[in-house]
Amino acid sequence: MYQLSVCPHDTAKHMVEWFQFNTYLQRQLDCPIHFEPIDSFILEQTAVLSGGYQLCYANPLSACTYIQELDFIPIVKPIGLYDETLLVARKSAGIPEQRPLTIATASGELITHTLGLSLLEGLKIPQAECEFKVVDSHMRSIHSVLKEQAALAFVFNDTWHNLSESTRAQLDILAETRDQIAFHCFLIAPELTERKEEIQSLLVAMKEDPKGRHILESLGLQGFEPISEDAMDTLKTLMAYYQALYNSE
CATH class of the missing domain: 3.40.190.10 (Periplasmic binding protein-like II)
Structure with missing residues (x-):
């Protein structure tokens, strides 16, 4: 069984819709996925870092942390949606x-x-x-x-x-800010590397599937798109800036 974690800001707005998203994902991937929302940013990140999660929809800095600490792989981001x-x-x-x-x-x-x-x-x-x-x-x-x-x-x-x-x-x-450099993204754990293209293609294709499109619309999303190398470089730069800020305190 896989476990899915979603950024608390998003579950706070669309609790039911994320459960629907999880059900859709289970059916499309033909495997059980456990989803239990956590309402605290710090507790959610701590839970993921403790291990046991294979799928995450994370805010930018949590995503960078999971990449750095857990070798998670970013695969898609929301179309036209940035964190400011x-x-x-x-x-x-x-x-x-x-x-x-x-x-x-x-x-x-x-x-x-x-x-x-x-x-x-x-x-x-x-x-x-x-x-x-x-x-x-x-x-x-x-x-x-x-x-x-x-x-x-x-x-x-x-x-x-x-x-x-x-x-x-x-x-x-x-x-x-109006930088359009930070974004939420969907990541997978290293153990799902062999299914990376399958999961990425599934998420990108959601907007073309009537059921998938309905779920996306209910979440306020246009759809997902693959993450470019340039976008990832920007996230890494942002992470370095973040670390420099806190190391200077």
């Missing part, structure tokens, strides 16, 4: 002069946080003058700002676009 970060504050509050500056962040290990640090650099706000309030979800970062528990928050672009209009109306975007 917004820096937000309460409506009309701006950036306070008081230091340290409290910033809510879903986790220091996520791409949202790493890209967020690049926004601070662009605004000439030294990281040393910031105090990061680490929470376990992107929505809790937003709630921290709305409840005045933090002055600013790093927000995942997908989370922002799925907020209600009334919630967005209470916030201002102070800065945002």
Whole structure:
């Protein structure tokens, strides 16, 4: 039996749909696949690193970690979907002069946080003058700002676009990345190397199959496409940047 892990941000939005995805995958691959969602980014990554998983849909930095630590193989990524970060504050509050500056962040290990640090650099706000309030979800970062528990928050672009209009109306975007260099991706464990082309072809072909296309649409995805070498080089560069940031702390 294989085990599938999915990034908690995605299961939080589409729990039922990911179970449907797992059922589709089992039928197409003709093998049992166990899927049990984990609602914490840190717990999910810890579980995968502990072993026993063969299939993963991961955020960019988790993907890089699995590649580096477990020799996982990235095979496809969502078409036209990239991870970006917004820096937000309460409506009309701006950036306070008081230091340290409290910033809510879903986790220091996520791409949202790493890209967020690049926004601070662009605004000439030294990281040393910031105090990061680490929470376990992107929505809790937003709630921290709305409840005045933090002055600013790093927000995942997908989370922002799925907020209600009334919630967005209470916030201002102070800065945002538009790099299109980071993305979620689907990876397989080394033990599935012999089935790499089969699994990759299956995922890419989902958009052509009526049942597969319905599941993709319910997940908010256009489809999957193979990952190019250039895209992987970008992910590796991002991982190196991430490691340099945290080694300097």
